[in-house]
Amino acid sequence: MSQAPLVSIVIPAFNPRFFSQALESALAQTYQPLEIVVCDDSPGDEIQQVVQGLSEPAHPVRYLRNPQPLGLQKNLLRCVKEARGELIKVLCDDDRLFAPSIALQAQVLIEHPEVNLVFALRVFNDEGNSILPPRIENCRFAPLDVLLKGDDMLAIFEGTRKNFLGNFSAALMRRADVLEVLPALIHKGAGFVALLDLALFICLMRRGNLAALSTVLSCERLYQGRFSRTPQVLKAVATEWEWLLRMLSERSGESAPAAGWVRYVELARAAEQPRPWRELGVLHVLGNRSAVVNGRVGGESQSYEEFYQQWLAARCLSAAEQRLLPQRIESWPRRVRIVPIVMDLAGDGAALERTLGSLAGQLYPAETIVVLSTAAGTAGEAVLRQPLRADWAGQLNELIPRLDTCDWFYLLQSGDQLRDTALLVLAERIANTPAMLCAYSDEGALLDGQSTEPVFKPDFNLDLMRAYPYVGRSLAFSRERFLSEGGFDCARGELAPQDLLWRLVENVGPQTIEHIADIQIESEFPFAKWLSRPQVIEASEGLVAAHLQRIGVQCRIRHDDLPLLNRIDYQHGARPLVSIIITCGDSLPALQRCVEGLIEQTAYNHYEILLVAAGSRDPDMADWLAAMGQLGGNMLRVLPYAGPANQAALTNSIAAQARGDYLLLLSHDTRICTSDWLDELLNQAQRPEVAVVGARILATDGSILHAGQVLGMSGPVGSPFIGEALGARGYMQRLQVVQNWSAVSRDCLMIRKDVFDSLGGLDEQSFGADLGEADLCLRVDRDGYLVVWTPHATLMLAPALAPPQAPEQQMQEAEQERFYRQWLPKIARDPAYNPALSLGFSSFSLEPSLRNNWNPFCSRALPLVLGLPVNSSAVGHYRVTGPLRELEAAGRVIARVAYESPTTVEIERLSPDTIVLQGRYSDGAASDILRMKKYSSALRVFELDDYVVSAPKKNSHARNKPANIEQMLRDGIALCDRLVVTTQPLADVLSDMHSDIRVVPNMLAPEPWAGLSSRRGTSSKPRVGWGGGTSHTGDLEVIADVVRELASEVEWVFFGMCPDALRPYVHEFHPAIGLQAYPLKLASLNLDLALAPLEFHIFNDCKSNLRLLEYGACGYPVICTDTEAYRGFLPCTRVRSNTTEEWLQAIRMHLSDPVASYRMGDELREAVRRDFMLGPDNLQHWMWGWLAD
Incomplete structure (x- = not known):
């Protein structure tokens, strides 16, 4: 066996702040032989001290101090030159590697000589090592460990300005290649800086293939002071992208199989001859991942604090949900009267006013508010003020019996600020949970007005509560039960409310303690600060001792490192076997x-050992x-x-x-x-x-x-x-x-x-x-x-x-x-965990929740529909997200949308009444639907808008279509309770796939389509054009000769796509844009006549009339192919034969009588607004399609 090659981890060090963590991660590598080279370009000696402080490092470390500062470019070059390894990893001084990183990446370069670049997945973490939500830059774009064609991947970067491969720390390269390429990229210190890693990677991909591992092997740190966020680097990004695009445009080599596609082979099969190359639609994958990232909070956050604030901001009721609140409250078994009691222990009048302000903003108002304070203030009709006594527990024992209009009271302190839904959520929980007698919630801190330090607690955890009062101080109690228990025990001091909680557990049971797993309250006097108060620490042991004494448990309580934490030795006496x-x-x-x-x-020693040989x-x-x-x-x-x-x-x-x-x-x-x-x-x-x-x-x-x-x-x-x-x-x-x-x-x-x-x-x-x-x-x-x-x-x-x-x-x-x-x-709903926390890569880290997924209620007022669109662009919008949004706004459903398949746990937490599965006919889709069928009782609706079994050859969607797509489609549809399609012809052609097929036609959202207008006769020549998506090559070829013939008579306007052969004849071309801007852009074309050609093909016969609806909303007169998709009552001129002659005849007829033509456009707009808008009457179609009968 040949000896494994030496690998060099080189660290071009400048910032000492996180250097020790980077170095420790390098030393923890399992690969041998390995060397670590540190080139120190920092002004101080902190980095040197870290290296000198190493004691018997696991790998040899060479430390090199630059006599004069070199800057990133030259310091990196020095690192590469000083390295002795055949393979090299550049580790940024603020990043970290996981222990198997080098071993797994080096194996690929050893086994595949034509690969000169290996990436592995990375996570982003902030300065406190908190893991940040995934984003496009670290998305899993390949399903497995793969080897990819370098030339094909180069073309991808002409279509996206995102480095989704990785940074220096995520890559392993061959040193000889790097040494040959790097000097040219930093020539005389004037070359790449901001995009130096990507520029190097692109050069390497021009020389060979790359591999991508699907394992997370590094952490890239994001923080405000990092090199890539400095002003000069940020300023250089745009210029360097232009350099990269110029490099890419001048490249030679093999072309990609098609725009956006990359050839790949699974690494496990890369040794097979001939290689079983497949094609991966990387741009399509990135587009879908972008929808996933944008559909969750925190996808662009640079720190945990920023992520948390975005997460918190997403936890609010929509306008539609707020409009439904009276109906929701009316459905409760009873209306609960809650009295917040605010104790101003610090005598801080300003903090008290902030607390009262948050109470005034509650969506469910308090019955009255009690303020105990020595600070000056005026009482009002809704605020009862009393001076605060030193024995506030005794004071409350006297006060609460007199609160006749109170069902529950909520203990707060000045500086606490409730979320505007806090009393609403508490009241709803009380109304629907008769057994509860006490409630606590998750909570957060307020630091200079900013939300921070959230505490996500478990449900009532008896032994954790015996360890310390983790429930916190903001407790709510049933007034009736408070009175029957005799109120607070003043001897328990600061923890008198927690003592009452224990008595409820002892006398009634732990099921009476309800945990609201949501941030209900934020405070200037937060959880950690409260726990560190001497009064809390001193009372903690006595609280638990009294509880155990009441239930007759003999024990000894001791403390290890922290005096707050109780360690209980139970005095059992027996010595069981x-x-x-x-x-x-x-x-x-x-x-x-x-x-x-x-x-x-x-x-x-009182045990027996039973050994079993099996x-x-x-x-x-x-x-x-x-x-x-x-x-x-x-x-x-x-x-x-x-x-x-x-x-x-x-x-x-x-x-x-x-x-x-x-x-x-x-x-x-x-x-x-x-x-x-x-x-x-x-x-x-x-x-x-x-x-x-x-x-x-x-x-x-x-x-x-x-x-x-x-x-x-x-x-x-x-x-x-x-x-x-x-x-x-x-x-x-x-x-x-x-x-x-x-x-x-x-x-x-x-x-x-x-x-x-x-x-x-x-x-x-x-x-x-x-x-x-x-x-x-x-x-x-x-x-x-x-x-x-x-x-x-x-x-x-x-x-x-x-x-x-x-x-x-x-x-x-x-x-x-x-x-x-x-x-x-x-x-x-594991009671020992918290639903806000991740079940994935990093435990006890905040889960980046869906943006529209917040539901704090334990009861449901409307059916919940979970939409799973295929994308966030046109087809996903028109058939899923748009109708769902309008249904929710009209108060018909609760809408939830996810651009990824929810986990089994997520589906159970949502408990949807309906799941709308759009276009689920790819590999693995049927098994995913089967999973939902197994674990959810929701109505499963398969949503389809195209006859995907037979797409025209020139349609871009036909590329890499699986040979068994019809069977995959059948399998997916068969696992659903219903099939909803756009047109009757599509229903007819799929009639043998399901017994319950419902036709719900495409419709437009009133905003912005109902308010669009365009101008007519704006040019010396009539403006004639087409607008749409980027998959209509065959359709536009129908009118190719028409375009050429009329080039001197009209101004041709194309929007979305235009075949290269027609560009010389086109007056204006507007490239495709995002869905949000699409309606206004279409109307701004100011067409005098709009065309909608379609090839004669079963695929097009089954299509919807969406193009006519969009044109009609703009008031454009329309000429269209007389195919099944465009037949009906909408006023348009239809071309029966699709011949150039008939198209020319129809166009010239419209142009010869513009008044009549415009009248047709007005009639079309009126029909679209009346029959094809998602208004109150037409929403009934979607209710019929999606909800149970």
């Missing part, structure tokens, strides 16, 4: 380490087990298992033979880290309300591997906090405290044996391989027991890395389907 069940696996060394470490390092053919394993079986006695038993190859059945079989009061399922790959791990598990497990306990599990590098599990995270269930440092506190201190999760890792799971038996053990029929323990945890919860995770029991796990084989993969997929079917409502 624990049966530790270990399935032996295939690795004898791993099993030996596990068992020997367990015996040697576990302080608690399926192993290793003779050494058999010998060792036999020896252990003879030596073990009562403490260690080796049990045979001859049942099915089913992990759940095996566990159940061994559990039946266990003698212990508690079962501990332990992976054979675990290692014991602390002697008290079993004591800590039992500390929680012996509580009567607890059934399952899990441990903190570390990876071999000491980082977090398992710390509880979140439902729906990266699949049915996943682990948060993966990769966090051992000492990290975690979001809301959740890596440091005992708390409840919905599930815990199967690698170390303790359960009470009587509960295990009562539940029938693991469900070996449904979850034999993978999800049995998660299912067990959920059944435990359903029966009213707690699942507890403790950070104080720590183990280490070295998991097997072998990917599952095909049969195992199929079994896992089947189990996942069953898991979703059984637990989807719980998966979508």
Whole structure:
């Protein structure tokens, strides 16, 4: 085997701010051999100190100080020259690499000599390392790891000014190529700077192919002070793009197969000969991804703060939703009277006024407002003022009984500002949730008037609440229950309201505590600041001690690093027997380490070890087990298992033979880290309300591997906090405290044996391989027991890395389907997590939500229609988003739109009544619809506007059309409850694909189409023209000779597209523009006559009359082909034969009598406005098409 090539990571360093993180990420690379070269161009010595502070680095590091500042260009060139590696990565001094980055990218360059550029996906993060939402620049444009034709990719950059490939840090190159090209790009320091990375990449693509990996391998940092945001660099961007376009226009080489298309081959098949090249519509993919990015918040944000503010701004009621509020409130079971009580503890009159201002702006007004303050102020009809006493809890005990018109009261402080929907959401929740007696919500901070520091809390979490009062201070209570509980206990001081919450839990149950998972309140005195108050810290232990004393629990409370956090040692007294069940696996060394470490390092000794050898053919394993079986006695038993190859059945079989009061399922790959791990598990497990306990599990590098599990995270269930440092506190201190999760890792799971038996053990029929323990945890919860995770029991796990084989993969997929079917409502709303947080790449990070997706209510006033358009341009607008928007504005539906297929969890959270699936006939579309059918009861409507089975050959949509497109279309339609099409001919040709086909014609939105006007007779010659999309080559060829013939008699005006052969005869050409500007642009053409030619083809027969509607809205007289699409009552001149002679005759007829021609245009406009506008009467068509009968 040849030796792996040396790779150089070069860092042209200038900014020391994030340099240490960049260097650490380089040193963490798993690839060998590797060198790191740092060329320091900074004015200070911070970078040098970081390098000199390294102790035994994992890879050689060479530090080079520039005697004189070189600037980016020359410093980069020096880095490349100093590097000794065959392969080179330029790591920007503020970016980071993930550990396998070099290894995965270098493998591609080693195996494919003609590739000279390898990219991997990257994420953007801000200065605080918060992951930012995806955008076009880091979108996944290829479905798999692919090798792409370099020449083809070059053409893409003539059509987009976005670098979607990556920056320097995302690429790996061959050093020889870079050294040959780079000097010319920075000639005499006057070359590329702002776009230097892309310019280099373009030069490399001219010399060879590139590869793109679909794995995220780097982080690019966005922050205000970075080099690319400096004024001189920003100023240079436009000029450098012009340089790039000039470079691209002058290139030679092979042409792309068609505009926007790139040839590619999957990397896994790149060695096949001949190569199985396919075509990827990259520009089309980028356009679709742009719609996805624009449909979610934060796609252009440069920081977490900016992202959060955009997220917050999107969480408001639309004008249509506000108009429906009286109807919504009327539908409640009862109207709730809420009294906010504002305590001005700081005596800050200005802050108090800001709070009162937010209360005055509520969409659901308070019954009255109580202000307790020593600051001057006037009372009004709606505001009751009293001086604030030092014992405010006692004062409230006297005041609240006198509030006869109050159903609920809401505790606030001066400086708090409620969102305008806060009281509305609270009242709606109270009205529809009879059992609730107390409510808390998510909250945020206000810093200099800016929204920041959101806190996204879990639903009521008993053990987290025992750790510290995470619910916060802004609590709402039922006045009636407050009185029956005797009010606040003044002895609890600052935490008297939290004490009342505990008494409600003790006396009625935890189900009475309602969490509103939304930012209801923002404050100048925010969550973290409140928790750090000495009064809160001092009262925290006493709060929990009093709670535990009331329920008769003996315990000792202690504190580790933070005095606020309570660590509870329950005084159980008993020493129950624990049966530790270990399935032996295939690795004898791993099993030996596990068992020997367990015996040697576990302080608690009242346990038995049950070893199960199932399926192993290793003779050494058999010998060792036999020896252990003879030596073990009562403490260690080796049990045979001859049942099915089913992990759940095996566990159940061994559990039946266990003698212990508690079962501990332990992976054979675990290692014991602390002697008290079993004591800590039992500390929680012996509580009567607890059934399952899990441990903190570390990876071999000491980082977090398992710390509880979140439902729906990266699949049915996943682990948060993966990769966090051992000492990290975690979001809301959740890596440091005992708390409840919905599930815990199967690698170390303790359960009470009587509960295990009562539940029938693991469900070996449904979850034999993978999800049995998660299912067990959920059944435990359903029966009213707690699942507890403790950070104080720590183990280490070295998991097997072998990917599952095909049969195992199929079994896992089947189990996942069953898991979703059984637990989807719980998966979508994991009470231990928060719906605002991501279930994907980064746990506890804010999810970039859909822009129009906010729904804070627990009840529904109207049917919800989820539209899934194919794009955000014409077809998606006319057939989905436009009608939906008008239906919502008219108060007929709640509209939601997504430009990507929602996840199963997202669909469950939305719970739509109808899903409109537009044009779902591509690879994988049918399986996606099937997924929706499995997990949603929504009416599925397949929406189609073209006969895609047979597109004209010259139509651009025909390119790369799958050979089996008719079958894919049939499959998708068959999985839906209804098919909605644009025309009767299209319904007729699809009649054998579905029994319920409904024709809903295209219509125009009143705004702006109803108000358009154009001018007539504006030129010395008649203005005759065509306007439309970019896929009408064959249609325009119908009138090619007409254009030539009349070139001297009329002014030809083309908008959208114009065949090159006709350009010499055209007076004006206007290229295609965005949908928003399209109507006004079409009207501004001031045509005296508009043409709508169509080829005679079944595809065109099935098309709609949309072109006539658009022309008619502008008042243009129209001549069109007499095809099925344009037949009907609309006043137009129709050409029957499509011959040049008939077209010429029709045009000259109109031009000879302009008065009559214009009259026809007026009649067409009147017909369009009457019959084809999305007004109140015509919306009924869409209701009939989309809603259940």
